[in-house]
Amino acid sequence: MTQAMLSVKDLNAYYGKSHVLRGVNMEIMPGEVIALLGRNGVGRSTTAKAIMGEVEPKGEITFKGQPISGLESYQIARLGLGYVPESRDIFPAMTVRQNLILGIKDMRHPGKHTVDQMLDMFPNLRARADNLAGVLSGGEKQMLTMCRTLMGDPELIIIDEPTEGLAPKIVHQIGDVIAEIAKTGVSILLVEQKLSIALRIADRVYVMGHGEIVYSGTPEEFKTRDDVRAEWLEV
Amino acid sequence: DTLKIAFIDPLSGPFGPTGQDGLNEWEYAAEQINAKGGINGNQVEVTGYDNKVNPKESLVQLQKALDNGVRYIAQGNGSSVASALIDAITKHNKRNPGEEVLFLNYAAVDPSFTNDRCNFWHFRFDADSDMKMEAITDWVKGQEDIKKVYIIGQDYSFGKAVAAAAEKNLTEKRPDIEIVGNELHPLGKVKDFTPYVQKIISSGADAMITGNWGADMVLLIKAAIDSGFDGKILTYYGGSRGAATAMGQAAVGQVMAIVEHNTNLEMSDAHAAYVDGYEAKYSESNYYYQRIDNAMHMLAMAAEKADSIDPVDVAFALEGMTYEGPTGTLTMRADNHQVLQPMFMSTFSDNVARGVDNGPFGWVADDAARIEAEDTRTETTCQMTRPSK
Amino acid sequence: METIVFSLLNGVIYGLLLFMLSSGLTLIFSMMGVLNFAHASFYMLGAYFAYTISEASSFWVALIFAPILVGLVGALVEKYGLRTVHVNGHVAELLFTFGLAYLIDEVVKIIWGRNAVDYKVPELLDFPLFELFGAQYPAYRIFTLFVALAMLAGLWFILNRTRAGLIIQAALSHPHMVGHLGHNVPRIFMTVFGVGCALAGLAGVIGGNYLVTDPAMGVQMGPIVFVVVVVGGLGSLMGAFLAAMILGLLQTFAVAIDARFADIFGWLGLDATSELGSITIASLAPMIPFLMLVLVLMIRPRGLLGDREL
Amino acid sequence: MSNIATDTMISLSPSGSQKFMQRTVPLIIFAVILAVIPVFGPSRTMYSLLNAMGVNIVFAMSYNMLLGRAGLLSFGHAVYFGLGGYAAVHAMGAIEAASYGDGGFWAGYPVFFLPFIGFAGGALAGAVIGWPSCRRAGTPFAMISLGVAELISAAGFMFGSIFGGEEGISGDRMNGPEMFGLSLGPINEVYWFIAFWTFIGVLGIYAFTRTPLGKMSEATRDNPERAEFVGYDPQKVRYLVFIFAGGFAGLAGGMSAVNYEIFTPEALSLAPSGMVLLMAYIGGIRYFAGPILGAILLTYMQSMMSDYSEAWLLYLGLLFIVIVMFAPGGLAGIFGGLFRGLRGDNPAASLRQWAVQITGIVLMMISLVTLIEMSVNWSNNYGEVFEPFGMHLPHDGVLTWAVIFIPFVAGVGILRKALKNKEGQA
Amino acid sequence: MSVPALSINNLHKSFGPAHIIRGVTLDIEPGERHAIIGPNGAGKSTLFNLISGGYHPSSGSIKLRGEEIGGMKPFKINRKGLSRSFQVSNIFSNMTVRENVRCGVLYSMGYGYGFWRNVGNLHDVQRKTAEILESVDLLDKAQLPAALLPYADQRTLEIAITIAGGADVIMLDEPTAGMSHSETERAVALIKQATEGKTLLIVEHDMGVVFNMADRISVLVYGEIIATDKPMAIRGNEKVREAYLGDEADAIEGDAA
């Protein structure tokens, strides 16, 4: 059996006294695209944050067999985990190009992507390459964040709500891009609300409810499970 | 009983060291007099109160001192503080009859304290800045080769007083001397005096007169020496702590200071023992304020004469009192409460029996450099109002 | 003529000293956004370390090791102090350094005493290099000129040739994100702060014997360092250099000018004996930096060459 | 308009009794404390200390109108304190001149009300200087205030007729009509004057926080952009707040003028501006009462601690750093935490927790104080030795180092354990 | 015909060389609900900023009820009765929810920069605040610090502050971004109710919201309005499909989970 890329066992997390994650278990195999679904506020973003070390994780998280809970976030990143947060966090006072350069972890060993490739991928960005990132439109910011993370050559990317606030057409494009990225062999953990996208590109689906994984299966199987949808996704 | 003296001067902060030296000498003087039975049978107790050279803080410390039963205040660092204290003490004495307080000024030399603003409760044991300038210019009078003089000082009441006196005295005593510059610089703000010094050098001055003290004095002299100024530097406070280190070999014979004492004067055995005792006790500081020793003795004599340690009695007794001090006869003028004492134009030297700042340099004054007490007398505009006895 | 030559020379040297002092702060302030109030205290530490080292061995050893030591102190301060406060924002950082300044000043007094120490110019450089209009020019001053230029070059390299600057700037807006991109932000912060302090230390090694080494030297130089950095413009080393030079020259020229307000504004009917009229230009010298500070902030908030506003 | 809205309005805003408990009671307690102090027959020192505290309380509170409430970090607040104070001293002089001279307006003006003049002076200065400085917030504001403070205090030494040079301007408070039977001569009478104005100052500043302008100053601090989109000009808000802060600083200046009967240009300089910053911050800028605590503590340290230790500035620096690092809420934050703990579900546990923490802190302090005092005494080099409680602690004594190390190690150990426990509980 | 509530004429905006708004002309009638859609980066938020005073137009005019407001300061425009929300929540995070709303209310009720009145005693302000909280259903959270609100509630508060001042032209920038389906529905209902009788200008990417709410829709692409029309017509417009909607035009419900 191949080793899981990322494995999360019995993960708990707290905000102050509120217990947000209550024993999350999940596994991501190399090259897999996983969609993490769930209602607002069930803890999907928190799961991402806990894996990335932004929220203190209680439980076992291993990446390529190596335990990563308790590591500093830069150490986690250097192991090959990329993260596109919900808040996007572009660096507003820097140009688009500088933002991209910052995605490179070590200038001496730049990754396989170059800034130019990235700008080709998103023509919108190319036009703004030397503008300050702070003035980008909401959608442009989203694209920038994804590219920036790719610059670091991650083996697994956690993407939190990439399509939020995007024009319908772009939403579709983003879906394509993610699928494209996946094809290069990168594993992806996609936190998404829009089922159409999630189901189109995911190999497997996890559904989260009340801080736990309540369902996992393939998209095909999931489409047949109206009960899961009804109980955990719709209102 | 004890006679309590409150020493209100800076004990922390940038001026802390200067204040600490003063306190050391007051304490030492008290110790010595206590060993001989105290003042009129009372032990003397000196307590330091830190005013951080701040007039307002001085008033808080004054209240503290009053609480502790203090009736004598000693202060010297800064005429501005002295001025505030004089005001406060006058008001206190007016508002609290029977609890009068006496102010023993050992270093604040603004001439107005013994002129227009003279005050019964204030006695000054240091020569005022006019008197010191008289002494300096008297010395200049004899120096034929000094033709051009540059006056530089700090921009505040004291610096202005020095400049005015220098100008007035020089024109009177040596009308041939050209005053090639008269400059005031901001107090304690200049970091590099080189531009000033170069101005002085280009003016062709053979001598510079300055009342600067603290960092302003050290930096000024250092810049002058580094830039090769070779005229005389006539100072008020060249002898104070830390200056010798900064000046170094190059300043020998060039820097002079007007003081009431230096440790290389001829001293009686008793006095030498006194100085030695001090320097042994406080190895980091040098014996500097002879006037503190003088003040302590005069206070003792006055108390004995009045047979009381009540400030009012002591004040009346102090008026006009003479004292045979280690350097000669001292007189406390009755008309304005200013002491008259012999002064010395000391010269910075590397050939000394006693060095300062733990170094090889020190200050010397020969007989020619001595100014007799009577010669330092200046006119006063004081109109003293005295309390009824 | 004399005055002009002197003032130029002195202005330049004083300006360079100011630049040396503030270059470290430019680094720290523009990269980390920390208004380090203790910067001048690190300058003082540099001078004292240099004094102690040069007593034990020589000035040249001190020239190398004193800044390194100061840098280490700075790095420790960052690691165990500033880092904790960082999360509470810039005001907290600033206040931390404010307290640190007190602390360093007091500790210096305890270790080296309250008086000036005899930190001497190295004998090798202790001679008048040339004489101009009767005034000697010490070789050491010219030496400072070269050190300052070397610093300028070195710093320019650090700021422009390394990505550290970018990373730190990024970390100011989103520290977590920078971590997620694989950058060890804390270590970079520590390094920058350390290097900034080391630069202050170097200025102390040079300035300590040029001026005086005493416990008040830090307090005296404190505010003017800010002026240089702000007037020069955030993030701009050349700006800081320019500002330092302008300040140095203006202050020196002001001292050299023998004029009173009345001489200049006489046409307004200002009387030389009046209070306003009798103010000399020279006495305004120490105010010039602050006047510049206020004017620049009001008219051109990004400073002379800054690339962004404060 | 519906009933619901009316009902909810009532339920939303605190009830009358709540208001009374939260707002009126603390003020009454404050007034009572002020009124009761003389009953204990304070000494002269105590009085002068209390008076200084009163002045600093108002000064620090006025500073916090800027820093805490409006988010404006100023390094030059003493300028307004000083200018207000000077206005008051000059007025005091005018009163004196008028009462010995030919009367006029000033002859009838009681010294007791000089703080009004101070307020006017400070506010006027704020109105003039604030105009350019309030255009920007944040660091530019801080830097401008620094520059302005340096400029004004330098000018203070230049214009002798206004500021009196190094010596300052003095006055005599015992002139003009008496108020409330207070001659203001003896210090205990001055106390009543100070107490009165301290209360007025605190009350006034409190009232200000409750006004629309006061509320909007907080809003502008949090989010100036949004404030602009609800109809407010952030510059104008800052400017108006600045004037008021200047006014109350001037009020404190007026109190100080009467208390000390002297004002020196130093009062305008960076040092007091820095001090008031320390007071407000150490006290806690997020709490209304924070600056009061800070003013009390720092005034005490400034005047009294220098009697006990030469290293008092070192202690001040340390205290400040510790607060900045570990208790950004300041003293008020610490007390608030204690209070909440006591009212929480498990007061006994919190008490135990604090007892442990305090033990740890005290142990570390013992070691630190010993180290510092030993060093200070030793470095003074007069052969002095630190001798607390009859112990003899020279720098080379074994006992000394034992007193330094053992409590330190013990203290660190205890604190670590305490912190671990706390985490375990969470 | 009545004066348009908002009338934009040949508006341009450039940032340096970047020409972002390229001649927008648009009239919005009083009481109309008007949506602006368009690709990311088309300039929708920029247009909002121009109208509300955040940016200074490069050229062209903006009239509010016939009065020119182009280039005025935001607070002046706000006082004339135009209020906006932000794409990213922009609230007073250290204040409570109630205080946040009150900040929105104060100026419009004439209390301005007053420093002689106690806000606690301004009963009309209290009442208005309560009304607004009530209407957006935040009453039970009134005493919470705004920073602690869940995301969706923060968005709601954002709207509450915007409508608090009683402006009759309301501009909302992506009010439902990041909300779940149910939250979106609630928000839509709330917006409909709160802007009853007022002029509404809204930017949204959620086509469900747009088509459900708008009387008319303008499509902004690269700084130009390529179409302004009734929803049905926009849906059928080929240019719009190509530039913006893509295949989504058919599945207009939106498909938030």
Ligand SMILES: Nc1ncnc2c1ncn2[C@@H]1O[C@H](COP(=O)(O)OP(=O)(O)OP(=O)(O)O)[C@@H](O)[C@H]1O
């Ligand atoms: N910083 C925080 N402090 C306190 N509670 C928080 C914090 N961040 C999130 N929460 C709470 O934790 C829970 C889970 O949040 P999380 O962001 O993981 O949800 P999510 O599933 O990603 O939902 P969303 O669709 O809102 O992004 C929510 O109830 C949220 O209110």
Ligand SMILES: Nc1ncnc2c1ncn2[C@@H]1O[C@H](COP(=O)(O)OP(=O)(O)OP(=O)(O)O)[C@@H](O)[C@H]1O
């Ligand atoms: N201050 C500015 N300087 C330079 N370019 C700017 C500035 N503000 C906005 N832009 C550019 O203008 C374009 C329009 O931005 P805007 O924010 O208006 O887009 P938008 O239509 O709201 O997009 P979204 O739907 O993604 O929010 C973007 O390409 C952006 O980069």
Ligand SMILES: CC(C)C[C@H](N)C(=O)O
């Ligand atoms: C201690 C002295 C330097 C004080 C100074 N002479 C003065 O009167 O101000």
Ligand SMILES: [Mg+2]
């Ligand atoms: Mg989320």
Ligand SMILES: [Mg+2]
């Ligand atoms: Mg937008």
